[in-house]
Amino acid sequence: xxxxxxxxxxxxxxxxxxxxxxxxxxxxxxxxxxxxxxxxxxxxxxxxxxxxxxxxxxxxxxxxxxxxxxxxxxxxxxxxxxxxxxxxxxxxxxxxxxxxxxxxxxxxxxxxxxxxxxxxxxxxxxxxxxxxxxxxxxxxxxxxxxxxxxxxxxxxxxxxxxxxxxxxxxxxxxxxxxxxxxxxxxxxxxxxxxxxxxxxxxxxxxxxxxxxxxxxxxxxxxxxxxxxxxxxxxxxxxxxxxxxxxxxxxxxxxxxxxxxxxxxxxxxxxxxxxxxxxxxxxxxxxxxxxxxxxxxxxxxxxxxxxxxxxxxxxxxxxxxxxxxxxxxxxxxxxxxxxxxxxxxxxxxxxxxxxxxxxxxxxxxxxxxxxxxxxxxxxxxxxxxxxxxxxxxxxxxxxxxxxxxxxxxxxxxxxxxxxxxxxxxxxxxxxxxxxxxxxxxxxxxxxxxxxxxxxxxxxxxxxxxxxxxxxxxxxxxxx
Amino acid sequence: xxxxxxxxxxxxxxxxxxxxxxxxxxxxxxxxxxxxxxxxxxxxxxxxxxxxxxxxxxxxxxxxxxxxxxxxxxxxxxxxxxxxxxxxxxxxxxxxxxxxxxxxxxxxxxxxxxxxxxxxxxxxxxxxxxxxxxxxxxxxxxxxxxxxxxxxxxxxxxxxxxxxxxxxxxxxxxxxxxxxxxxxxxxxxxxxxxxxxxxxxxxxxxxxxxxxxxxxxxxxxxxxxxxxxxxxxxxxxxxxxxxxxxxxxxxxxxxxxxxxxxxxxxxxxxxxxxxxxxxxxxxxxxxxxxxxxxxxxxxxxxxxxxxxxxxxxxxxxxxxxxxxxxxxx
Numbered sequence: 073x074x075x076x077x078x079x080x081x082x083x084x085x086x087x088x089x090x091x092x093x094x095x096x097x098x099x100x101x102x103x104x105x106x107x108x109x110x111x112x113x114x115x116x117x118x119x120x121x122x123x124x125x126x127x128x129x130x131x132x133x134x135x136x137x138x139x140x141x142x143x144x145x146x147x148x149x150x151x152x153x154x155x156x157x158x159x160x161x162x163x164x165x166x167x168x169x170x171x172x173x174x175x176x177x178x179x180x181x182x183x184x185x186x187x188x189x190x191x192x193x194x195x196x197x198x199x200x201x202x203x204x205x206x207x208x209x210x211x212x213x214x215x216x217x218x219x220x221x222x223x224x225x226x227x228x229x230x231x232x233x234x235x236x237x238x239x240x241x242x243x244x245x246x247x248x249x250x251x252x253x254x255x256x257x258x259x260x261x262x263x264x265x266x267x268x269x270x271x272x273x274x275x276x277x278x279x280x281x282x283x284x285x286x287x288x289x290x291x292x293x294x295x296x297x298x299x300x301x302x303x304x305x306x307x308x309x310x311x312x313x314x315x316x317x318x319x320x321x322x323x324x325x326x327x328x329x330x331x332x333x334x335x336x337x338x339x340x341x342x343x344x345x346x347x348x349x350x351x352x353x354x355x356x357x358x359x360x361x362x363x364x365x366x367x368x369x370x371x372x373x374x375x376x377x378x379x380x381x382x383x384x385x386x387x388x389x390x391x392x393x394x395x396x397x398x399x400x401x402x403x404x405x406x407x408x409x410x411x412x413x414x415x416x417x418x419x420x421x422x423x424x425x426x427x428x429x430x431x432x433x434x435x436x437x438x439x440x441x442x443x444x445x446x447x448x449x450x451x452x453x454x455x456x457x458x459x460x461x462x463x464x465x466x467x468x469x470x471x472x473x474x475x476x477x478x479x480x481x482x483x484x485x486x487x488x489x490x491x492x493x494x495x496x497x498x499x500x501x502x503x504x505x506x507x508x509x510x511x512x513x514x515x516x517x518x519x520x521x522x523x524x525x526x527x528x529x530x531x532x533x534x535x536x537x538x539x540x541x542x543x544x545x546x547x548x549x550x
Numbered sequence: 551x552x553x554x555x556x557x558x559x560x561x562x563x564x565x566x567x568x569x570x571x572x573x574x575x576x577x578x579x580x581x582x583x584x585x586x587x588x589x590x591x592x593x594x595x596x597x598x599x600x601x602x603x604x605x606x607x608x609x610x611x612x613x614x615x616x617x618x619x620x621x622x623x624x625x626x627x628x629x630x631x632x633x634x635x636x637x638x639x640x641x642x643x644x645x646x647x648x649x650x651x652x653x654x655x656x657x658x659x660x661x662x663x664x665x666x667x668x669x670x671x672x673x674x675x676x677x678x679x680x681x682x683x684x685x686x687x688x689x690x691x692x693x694x695x696x697x698x699x700x701x702x703x704x705x706x707x708x709x710x711x712x713x714x715x716x717x718x719x720x721x722x723x724x725x726x727x728x729x730x731x732x733x734x735x736x737x738x739x740x741x742x743x744x745x746x747x748x749x750x751x752x753x754x755x756x757x758x759x760x761x762x763x764x765x766x767x768x769x770x771x772x773x774x775x776x777x778x779x780x781x782x783x784x785x786x787x788x789x790x791x792x793x794x795x796x797x798x799x800x801x802x803x804x805x806x807x808x809x810x811x812x813x814x815x816x817x818x819x820x821x822x823x824x825x826x827x828x829x830x831x832x833x834x835x836x837x838x839x840x841x842x843x844x845x846x847x848x849x850x851x852x853x854x855x856x857x858x859x860x861x862x863x864x865x866x867x868x869x870x871x872x873x874x875x876x877x878x879x
Contacts, residue, residue: 231846231847231848235801238848277801280800281750281751281757281759282751282755283757374661374703374706374708374710374712374713375710375712375751377661378663378702378710378712378713378716379712379761381854382613382653382663382664382667383611383613383614383617383854385611385653386610386614387854389850389852394849394850395846396844396848396850398850408604409601409602411605418656420653420656421656424656424657450605450606450607451606
């Protein structure tokens, strides 16, 4: 109840009139997570798939007068989290594992500076956002957000594969826009999704079924053994990067390059890395990306198929966050039986079309009007004519929905109106709909049958002063 | 008087009709409906599984077609002729020239796993003869290795207990057990036995699990080589699993629950199945919101895990669909 009231107040504050920068105008801010879901692991002692690294984008809109303006200067935009602080993160057992192991995984990096948690780019859990001219938004990249237990059973929905209490995978970032004199111009809240995948659930069992303890350490040891059975012969559990006489922590992308880590080639392991006694292999970099080896192995391993899941090609949640998180939750999920594989292809298709050789590239990802290249979706996509975007960038990381702008003079990010990918409005997950419902709900708008305020922003008056209160599909390219 | 007599006769005739016709009417009424299993709302489960009907590429893939067919039949539903035909056609198209079946249209490499799944789907639809069964036998027999085991596919030839099980399962289904070198295969399978009883997925190191125990027991039975000592040791192993031992601290798993039941039945210890443990576990996996079942406690439902749950409920007599246990063919 208390949180609902706070959220409502925040929503009202988002519409607060400002009389500082230019008295005739008010300001609105619309924020989103870039990807719609980031993965996290409950331990970092053995190996690292991905670090805590979330990205928030916010577009600030000057409202009033003839035309709205997307603000690029003269304001400060900051964020903080409703569910976690520096203190709670440092007290969290799992996040403590990150703090302890991060300097070994990323030599030179300090995850805590002057008592404050810092992400890999230096961003804290509460910090300022910087203006980015490509996305025309204020961005905080590399925020070390991490799923936590809030005590609110409605929010703590994610099952912990290690048996701990459930956690909240849909955190709330509160965004505040201030003018130079510190007056609040606008606020909003957005979901910052970060969740555990299904990897541990399967691998702990796998370890125990092969005589290893059903613990992360046991799983790491058995994973090392399995890895040594591939052509590399490398037992990753025998790699000792910090010379403490124990295996791990190992960063997968040292050998298997990962565009999600900003890599186009494997960087190699830290200087001073040793092998434990008994190791009979030598370290070598792989030409294959992490995404490639991981997906290809799981979809083609007869052991995986015959002993664990013959349908792993379609069961994305075996690995990606589905443990009651349901990462894929947006408008597509809500409308009909569209599956992950309709946009991305199932694993057999992805391997057959060699998509994974160049993962995360714009060229291999779906757009609004086409599934990934080589994938025959069972459903028709959106019309390229109606939903065309003008400007896109960064072909090496993420698809066009994330890295594109459209509408009017191509100033708006697709997700500013439509919400974050995988959680597009109207989402089947209520928190994803709060922002749009607040913005459109503040206007007495008229909606076509079947649509409401939780839909993509289509009420002109949200941004255009006294233009229209009827929801419609705005022009996507002008 | 006549009027009264006439009325009496009419009433008597009506009463007789009711007595005679009631069972038939009740039976008719029950047709195509979800018989009540208090713990689960099968109407929702049905709707959950039927979501895939809205897909233009229905039935999508070999495993998903099998999920659809098994689950609906297990709940006592009928599958309309149009969808039956679509499933049979898709399954036929999954058969490759060498006789093996593929997981979906994007894959052209047949394997023994998807062949086994496809055969079960056809058997459930009473459409065994829709495909070339001779080719199936040839395909399965071609995967035989010198060690007595069978491989996964022509491309992945290495033997394993699981692939050997699938091959024997398939061969038995197409009356092709004569293609098995029984002595060698029995020896190969016995190599997976564990000291503590039961069988494991790997030879040598590693521990037993219910899935491997079932698979090994099935092969030994199919080849007429199950002995009392092996069966007894299998039960001894299964007694320590969470599927029989209420005090076990091991986390139960959906697939393992199914195979524990099947393993007990395979070693002629079906009376040892703890139906209450299985039913309680299914209750914990049941997702009330959509009627599906999750793969693990606290996880969301998928068609695959829902089908496995229905298989378990079938095995313990709680699915009510009267589905033939074709996996035991």
